[in-house]
Amino acid sequence: MILFLGFASGLPLALTGGTLKTWLAREQVDISTIGYFSWVGLSYSLKFLWSPLLDRYTLFKVGRRRSWMMATQVALMASLFFLGTLNPLNNLSLMAIMAVLIAFFSATQDIAIDAYRREILSNQELGLGSSLNIYGYRIAMLVSGGLGIGMVGNEFWPITWGQLYFLMAAIMGIGLLTTFFAPEPKLDSPPPKSLYQAAVEPFAEFLRRPGAAYILLFVLLFKLGDALAGALLQPFYVQMGFTNADIGLVAKVFGTASSLVGLFFGGIAIYYVGIYRSLWVFGILQAISTAAFAVLTFTGNALVPFAAVIVFEDISTGMATAAFVAFMAALSNKKYTATQYAILSSVATLGRTFFSGFTGDLVKHLGWANFFYACALIAVPGLLMLIGMKKYHTDEALDS
Incomplete structure:
Protein backbone atom coordinates (compact mmCIF):
# COMPACT_ATOMS: atom_id res chain seq x y z
CA MET A 1 0.00 0.00 0.00
CA ILE A 2 2.76 2.46 0.96
CA LEU A 3 4.60 1.43 -2.21
CA PHE A 4 1.62 2.24 -4.44
CA LEU A 5 0.93 5.54 -2.70
CA GLY A 6 4.57 6.44 -3.24
CA PHE A 7 4.02 5.62 -6.91
CA ALA A 8 1.03 7.99 -7.06
CA SER A 9 3.10 10.68 -5.39
CA GLY A 10 6.04 10.34 -7.78
CA LEU A 11 4.23 10.03 -11.10
CA PRO A 12 3.34 13.74 -11.64
CA LEU A 13 6.77 15.08 -10.67
CA ALA A 14 8.64 14.18 -13.87
CA LEU A 15 5.66 15.24 -15.96
CA THR A 16 6.15 18.83 -14.81
CA GLY A 17 9.91 18.39 -14.48
CA GLY A 18 12.35 16.27 -16.47
CA THR A 19 9.91 14.84 -19.00
CA LEU A 20 8.35 18.22 -19.71
CA LYS A 21 11.81 19.81 -20.05
CA THR A 22 12.89 17.08 -22.46
CA TRP A 23 9.80 17.81 -24.55
CA LEU A 24 10.66 21.52 -24.55
CA ALA A 25 14.31 20.82 -25.40
CA ARG A 26 13.29 18.65 -28.37
CA GLU A 27 11.17 21.57 -29.60
CA GLN A 28 14.25 23.85 -29.40
CA VAL A 29 12.90 26.02 -26.57
CA ASP A 30 15.63 28.33 -25.16
CA ILE A 31 17.62 26.82 -22.25
CA SER A 32 16.90 29.81 -19.97
CA THR A 33 13.17 29.41 -20.60
CA ILE A 34 13.46 25.71 -19.78
CA GLY A 35 15.24 26.66 -16.57
CA TYR A 36 12.43 29.04 -15.66
CA PHE A 37 9.99 26.15 -16.05
CA SER A 38 11.41 24.84 -12.76
CA TRP A 39 9.27 27.50 -11.12
CA VAL A 40 6.06 25.73 -12.11
CA GLY A 41 6.82 23.42 -9.18
CA LEU A 42 6.87 26.15 -6.53
CA SER A 43 3.76 24.58 -5.00
CA TYR A 44 5.99 21.85 -3.58
CA SER A 45 7.78 24.52 -1.53
CA LEU A 46 4.69 26.54 -0.64
CA LYS A 47 2.41 23.66 0.33
CA PHE A 48 2.82 24.39 4.03
CA LEU A 49 0.57 27.44 3.43
CA TRP A 50 -2.51 25.28 2.77
CA SER A 51 -1.47 22.11 4.62
CA PRO A 52 -3.53 23.14 7.73
CA LEU A 53 -6.65 22.72 5.60
CA LEU A 54 -5.83 19.02 5.25
CA ASP A 55 -5.40 18.64 9.02
CA ARG A 56 -8.62 20.51 9.77
CA TYR A 57 -11.15 19.43 7.14
CA THR A 58 -12.54 16.16 5.77
CA LEU A 59 -13.88 16.50 2.22
CA PHE A 60 -16.21 13.50 2.27
CA LYS A 61 -17.05 10.44 4.35
CA VAL A 62 -14.19 8.10 3.38
CA GLY A 63 -11.97 9.82 5.97
CA ARG A 64 -9.82 12.88 6.37
CA ARG A 65 -6.64 11.64 4.67
CA ARG A 66 -8.28 9.47 2.02
CA SER A 67 -10.76 12.14 0.92
CA TRP A 68 -7.98 14.60 0.12
CA MET A 69 -5.96 11.91 -1.62
CA MET A 70 -8.89 10.91 -3.84
CA ALA A 71 -9.82 14.50 -4.74
CA THR A 72 -6.29 15.41 -5.79
CA GLN A 73 -5.80 12.20 -7.75
CA VAL A 74 -8.92 12.83 -9.84
CA ALA A 75 -7.78 16.42 -10.44
CA LEU A 76 -4.34 15.18 -11.53
CA MET A 77 -5.81 12.75 -14.04
CA ALA A 78 -7.89 15.49 -15.65
CA SER A 79 -5.03 18.04 -15.69
CA LEU A 80 -2.49 15.65 -17.19
CA PHE A 81 -4.92 14.75 -19.94
CA PHE A 82 -5.49 18.41 -20.81
CA LEU A 83 -1.74 19.17 -20.85
CA GLY A 84 -1.37 16.43 -23.43
CA THR A 85 -3.60 18.36 -25.82
CA LEU A 86 -1.18 21.34 -25.91
CA ASN A 87 1.92 22.10 -28.03
CA PRO A 88 5.01 24.06 -26.89
CA LEU A 89 5.29 25.92 -30.19
CA ASN A 90 1.76 27.30 -29.99
CA ASN A 91 0.70 27.04 -26.34
CA LEU A 92 3.84 27.55 -24.23
CA SER A 93 2.19 29.97 -21.77
CA LEU A 94 -0.88 27.76 -21.36
CA MET A 95 1.41 24.75 -20.85
CA ALA A 96 3.15 26.64 -18.06
CA ILE A 97 -0.21 27.41 -16.42
CA MET A 98 -1.31 23.79 -16.63
CA ALA A 99 2.03 22.62 -15.26
CA VAL A 100 1.53 24.97 -12.29
CA LEU A 101 -1.92 23.45 -11.67
CA ILE A 102 -0.57 19.90 -11.90
CA ALA A 103 2.20 20.75 -9.44
CA PHE A 104 -0.40 22.29 -7.08
CA PHE A 105 -2.59 19.17 -7.12
CA SER A 106 0.50 16.96 -6.82
CA ALA A 107 1.86 18.93 -3.85
CA THR A 108 -1.54 18.73 -2.13
CA GLN A 109 -1.63 14.98 -2.75
CA ASP A 110 1.85 14.75 -1.21
CA ILE A 111 0.64 16.51 1.95
CA ALA A 112 -2.12 13.94 2.37
CA ILE A 113 0.07 10.93 1.54
CA ASP A 114 2.94 12.05 3.79
CA ALA A 115 0.52 12.56 6.68
CA TYR A 116 -1.16 9.22 5.96
CA ARG A 117 2.19 7.40 5.98
CA ARG A 118 3.30 9.05 9.23
CA GLU A 119 0.00 8.19 10.96
CA ILE A 120 -0.41 4.63 9.67
CA LEU A 121 3.17 3.58 10.59
CA SER A 122 4.74 3.21 14.02
CA ASN A 123 8.04 4.92 14.83
CA GLN A 124 9.82 1.59 14.37
CA GLU A 125 8.33 1.21 10.89
CA LEU A 126 9.33 4.68 9.64
CA GLY A 127 12.67 3.64 8.14
CA LEU A 128 11.21 0.75 6.14
CA GLY A 129 8.08 2.72 5.32
CA SER A 130 10.12 5.67 4.03
CA SER A 131 12.16 3.33 1.84
CA LEU A 132 9.03 1.67 0.42
CA ASN A 133 7.52 5.09 -0.28
CA ILE A 134 10.64 6.19 -2.15
CA TYR A 135 10.73 2.86 -4.02
CA GLY A 136 7.25 3.58 -5.35
CA TYR A 137 8.21 7.19 -6.02
CA ARG A 138 11.27 6.20 -8.05
CA ILE A 139 9.41 3.53 -10.01
CA ALA A 140 6.80 6.14 -10.92
CA MET A 141 9.50 8.55 -12.07
CA LEU A 142 10.89 5.76 -14.25
CA VAL A 143 7.46 5.21 -15.79
CA SER A 144 6.72 8.91 -16.37
CA GLY A 145 10.35 9.72 -17.15
CA GLY A 146 12.58 7.11 -18.78
CA LEU A 147 10.01 4.70 -20.14
CA GLY A 148 7.76 7.51 -21.28
CA ILE A 149 10.55 9.49 -22.95
CA GLY A 150 11.84 6.32 -24.58
CA MET A 151 8.44 5.60 -26.15
CA VAL A 152 8.15 9.01 -27.84
CA GLY A 153 9.22 8.47 -31.43
CA ASN A 154 10.26 4.88 -30.73
CA GLU A 155 10.18 2.74 -33.89
CA PHE A 156 8.59 -0.22 -32.10
CA TRP A 157 5.76 1.63 -30.36
CA PRO A 158 5.86 5.27 -31.42
CA ILE A 159 3.70 7.75 -29.54
CA THR A 160 3.63 11.54 -29.48
CA TRP A 161 4.37 13.68 -26.43
CA GLY A 162 0.67 14.41 -26.08
CA GLN A 163 -0.23 10.72 -26.16
CA LEU A 164 2.36 10.11 -23.45
CA TYR A 165 0.49 12.51 -21.14
CA PHE A 166 -2.82 10.81 -21.97
CA LEU A 167 -1.24 7.50 -20.96
CA MET A 168 0.15 8.93 -17.72
CA ALA A 169 -3.27 10.34 -16.82
CA ALA A 170 -4.68 6.80 -17.07
CA ILE A 171 -1.82 5.27 -15.05
CA MET A 172 -2.54 7.80 -12.28
CA GLY A 173 -5.61 5.66 -11.67
CA ILE A 174 -3.35 3.23 -9.77
CA GLY A 175 -3.15 5.77 -6.96
CA LEU A 176 -6.90 6.27 -6.95
CA LEU A 177 -7.54 2.53 -6.66
CA THR A 178 -4.99 2.19 -3.86
CA THR A 179 -6.58 5.04 -1.92
CA PHE A 180 -10.03 3.52 -2.37
CA PHE A 181 -8.98 0.22 -0.72
CA ALA A 182 -6.59 1.70 1.88
CA PRO A 183 -7.74 1.94 5.53
CA GLU A 184 -8.04 5.34 7.17
CA PRO A 185 -5.45 5.81 9.97
CA LYS A 186 -6.67 5.65 13.57
CA LEU A 187 -6.02 8.87 15.43
CA ASP A 188 -4.07 8.96 18.72
CA SER A 189 -5.58 12.39 19.38
CA PRO A 190 -8.54 14.27 17.89
CA PRO A 191 -7.92 16.48 14.82
CA PRO A 192 -7.75 20.26 15.27
CA LYS A 193 -11.13 21.75 16.16
CA SER A 194 -10.55 25.01 14.27
CA LEU A 195 -8.54 26.25 11.34
CA TYR A 196 -6.65 28.56 13.69
CA GLN A 197 -5.64 25.57 15.81
CA ALA A 198 -4.61 23.64 12.68
CA ALA A 199 -2.58 26.53 11.25
CA VAL A 200 -0.92 28.14 14.28
CA GLU A 201 -0.18 25.35 16.76
CA PRO A 202 1.96 23.17 14.41
CA PHE A 203 4.20 26.14 13.58
CA ALA A 204 4.35 27.26 17.20
CA GLU A 205 5.17 23.78 18.52
CA PHE A 206 7.97 23.34 15.99
CA LEU A 207 9.45 26.83 16.46
CA ARG A 208 9.52 26.37 20.26
CA ARG A 209 11.95 23.48 19.84
CA PRO A 210 15.63 24.18 20.53
CA GLY A 211 17.50 24.85 17.30
CA ALA A 212 14.38 25.06 15.11
CA ALA A 213 15.95 27.62 12.76
CA TYR A 214 19.17 25.56 12.58
CA ILE A 215 17.19 22.45 11.64
CA LEU A 216 15.25 24.28 8.91
CA LEU A 217 18.46 25.69 7.42
CA PHE A 218 19.99 22.21 7.38
CA VAL A 219 16.88 20.80 5.66
CA LEU A 220 17.25 23.49 2.97
CA LEU A 221 20.96 23.00 2.38
CA PHE A 222 21.45 19.24 2.62
CA LYS A 223 20.14 18.41 -0.87
CA LEU A 224 20.40 21.87 -2.45
CA GLY A 225 23.38 21.09 -4.68
CA ASP A 226 21.86 17.81 -5.80
CA ALA A 227 18.55 19.55 -6.59
CA LEU A 228 20.21 22.30 -8.64
CA ALA A 229 22.19 19.79 -10.68
CA GLY A 230 19.13 17.63 -11.24
CA ALA A 231 17.02 20.52 -12.54
CA LEU A 232 18.65 20.52 -15.99
CA LEU A 233 19.84 16.96 -16.40
CA GLN A 234 17.38 16.17 -19.20
CA PRO A 235 18.37 19.19 -21.36
CA PHE A 236 22.02 18.38 -20.52
CA TYR A 237 21.60 14.86 -21.92
CA VAL A 238 19.99 16.27 -25.06
CA GLN A 239 22.84 18.75 -25.59
CA MET A 240 25.42 16.00 -25.07
CA GLY A 241 23.88 14.18 -28.04
CA PHE A 242 22.00 11.35 -26.34
CA THR A 243 18.84 10.10 -28.03
CA ASN A 244 15.45 9.62 -26.33
CA ALA A 245 16.17 5.88 -26.29
CA ASP A 246 19.57 6.48 -24.60
CA ILE A 247 17.99 8.72 -21.98
CA GLY A 248 15.14 6.29 -21.39
CA LEU A 249 17.34 3.21 -21.03
CA VAL A 250 20.44 4.55 -19.26
CA ALA A 251 19.34 7.63 -17.34
CA LYS A 252 15.95 6.28 -16.33
CA VAL A 253 15.95 2.47 -16.33
CA PHE A 254 19.53 1.99 -15.09
CA GLY A 255 19.17 5.09 -12.95
CA THR A 256 15.98 3.93 -11.28
CA ALA A 257 17.40 0.46 -10.67
CA SER A 258 20.46 2.06 -9.10
CA SER A 259 18.26 4.31 -6.94
CA LEU A 260 16.39 1.27 -5.66
CA VAL A 261 19.70 -0.38 -4.79
CA GLY A 262 20.74 2.80 -3.00
CA LEU A 263 17.47 2.96 -1.08
CA PHE A 264 17.82 -0.68 -0.04
CA PHE A 265 21.34 -0.24 1.32
CA GLY A 266 20.39 3.14 2.75
CA GLY A 267 17.54 1.57 4.72
CA ILE A 268 19.84 -1.14 6.07
CA ALA A 269 22.48 1.43 7.02
CA ILE A 270 19.93 3.57 8.86
CA TYR A 271 18.81 0.52 10.84
CA TYR A 272 22.35 -0.42 11.92
CA VAL A 273 24.22 2.89 12.21
CA GLY A 274 21.44 5.43 12.66
CA ILE A 275 20.36 8.49 10.74
CA TYR A 276 23.23 10.76 11.81
CA ARG A 277 26.11 8.67 10.47
CA SER A 278 24.08 7.79 7.37
CA LEU A 279 23.55 11.47 6.57
CA TRP A 280 27.30 12.08 6.81
CA VAL A 281 28.45 9.22 4.60
CA PHE A 282 25.67 9.41 2.03
CA GLY A 283 25.80 13.21 1.90
CA ILE A 284 29.49 13.12 0.96
CA LEU A 285 28.87 10.49 -1.71
CA GLN A 286 25.96 12.54 -3.04
CA ALA A 287 28.18 15.62 -3.49
CA ILE A 288 30.91 13.64 -5.26
CA SER A 289 28.37 12.05 -7.60
CA THR A 290 27.04 15.50 -8.54
CA ALA A 291 30.51 16.60 -9.63
CA ALA A 292 30.86 13.37 -11.62
CA PHE A 293 28.42 14.66 -14.27
CA ALA A 294 31.20 16.97 -15.47
CA VAL A 295 32.93 13.86 -16.84
CA LEU A 296 30.26 13.61 -19.53
CA THR A 297 31.26 16.99 -20.96
CA PHE A 298 34.56 15.35 -21.95
CA THR A 299 33.25 11.96 -23.08
CA GLY A 300 30.30 13.26 -25.11
CA ASN A 301 27.56 10.78 -25.99
CA ALA A 302 29.58 7.64 -25.16
CA LEU A 303 27.24 5.25 -23.37
CA VAL A 304 29.67 3.51 -20.97
CA PRO A 305 30.74 6.68 -19.09
CA PHE A 306 27.12 7.83 -19.19
CA ALA A 307 25.95 4.62 -17.52
CA ALA A 308 28.78 4.69 -14.95
CA VAL A 309 28.01 8.26 -13.86
CA ILE A 310 24.27 7.57 -13.71
CA VAL A 311 24.66 4.42 -11.62
CA PHE A 312 27.06 6.11 -9.16
CA GLU A 313 24.87 9.21 -8.83
CA ASP A 314 21.60 7.36 -8.35
CA ILE A 315 22.96 4.89 -5.80
CA SER A 316 24.48 7.75 -3.81
CA THR A 317 21.37 9.91 -4.04
CA GLY A 318 19.10 6.98 -3.19
CA MET A 319 21.00 6.30 0.03
CA ALA A 320 21.07 10.01 0.96
CA THR A 321 17.35 10.36 0.25
CA ALA A 322 16.46 7.37 2.46
CA ALA A 323 18.34 8.91 5.39
CA PHE A 324 16.97 12.41 4.74
CA VAL A 325 13.30 11.33 4.51
CA ALA A 326 13.62 9.26 7.70
CA PHE A 327 15.18 12.31 9.40
CA MET A 328 12.25 14.57 8.44
CA ALA A 329 9.62 11.98 9.38
CA ALA A 330 11.17 11.57 12.83
CA LEU A 331 10.90 15.34 13.36
CA SER A 332 7.13 15.45 12.76
CA ASN A 333 4.74 15.49 15.70
CA LYS A 334 1.90 13.02 14.97
CA LYS A 335 -0.62 15.52 16.31
CA TYR A 336 0.23 17.92 13.45
CA THR A 337 1.52 15.50 10.86
CA ALA A 338 0.32 17.11 7.64
CA THR A 339 1.43 20.65 8.50
CA GLN A 340 4.77 19.89 10.15
CA TYR A 341 5.93 17.43 7.50
CA ALA A 342 4.76 19.89 4.84
CA ILE A 343 6.89 22.61 6.46
CA LEU A 344 10.00 20.42 6.35
CA CYS A 375 26.61 22.30 -7.40
CA ALA A 376 28.91 19.85 -5.61
CA LEU A 377 30.48 22.68 -3.59
CA ILE A 378 27.03 23.99 -2.63
CA ALA A 379 26.51 20.71 -0.73
CA VAL A 380 29.40 21.42 1.67
CA PRO A 381 27.62 23.85 4.07
CA GLY A 382 24.80 21.38 4.65
CA LEU A 383 27.29 18.64 5.48
CA LEU A 384 29.14 20.88 7.92
CA MET A 385 25.89 21.66 9.70
CA LEU A 386 25.66 18.00 10.70
CA ILE A 387 28.37 18.73 13.27
CA GLY A 388 25.90 20.75 15.31
CA MET A 389 22.78 18.71 14.52
CA LYS A 390 22.98 16.06 17.26
CA LYS A 391 22.40 18.52 20.10
CA TYR A 392 19.13 19.65 18.51
CA HIS A 393 17.66 16.22 17.77
CA THR A 394 16.71 13.73 20.44
CA ASP A 395 15.57 10.84 18.23
CA GLU A 396 17.32 7.61 19.19
CA ALA A 397 17.96 6.68 15.57
CA LEU A 398 19.92 9.90 15.07
CA ASP A 399 21.99 9.38 18.19
CA SER A 400 22.96 5.82 17.24
Missing part, protein backbone atom coordinates in the same frame (compact mmCIF):
# COMPACT_ATOMS: atom_id res chain seq x y z
CA SER A 345 9.44 19.04 2.86
CA SER A 346 8.56 22.52 1.56
CA VAL A 347 11.89 23.87 2.76
CA ALA A 348 13.69 20.80 1.39
CA THR A 349 12.24 21.28 -2.10
CA LEU A 350 13.16 24.98 -2.42
CA GLY A 351 16.30 23.96 -4.29
CA ARG A 352 14.30 22.09 -6.90
CA THR A 353 11.41 24.52 -7.18
CA PHE A 354 12.81 28.02 -6.66
CA PHE A 355 16.59 28.19 -6.88
CA SER A 356 16.66 25.78 -9.82
CA GLY A 357 14.84 28.41 -11.87
CA PHE A 358 18.18 30.20 -12.25
CA THR A 359 20.12 27.13 -13.36
CA GLY A 360 19.70 27.83 -17.07
CA ASP A 361 21.37 31.21 -16.62
CA LEU A 362 24.14 29.59 -14.53
CA VAL A 363 24.87 27.11 -17.31
CA LYS A 364 25.11 29.94 -19.83
CA HIS A 365 27.68 31.75 -17.67
CA LEU A 366 29.65 28.80 -16.25
CA GLY A 367 29.34 26.06 -18.85
CA TRP A 368 28.14 22.56 -17.99
CA ALA A 369 31.30 21.24 -16.29
CA ASN A 370 31.76 24.22 -13.95
CA PHE A 371 28.03 24.19 -13.23
CA PHE A 372 28.26 20.64 -11.84
CA TYR A 373 31.42 21.46 -9.85
CA ALA A 374 29.61 24.45 -8.33
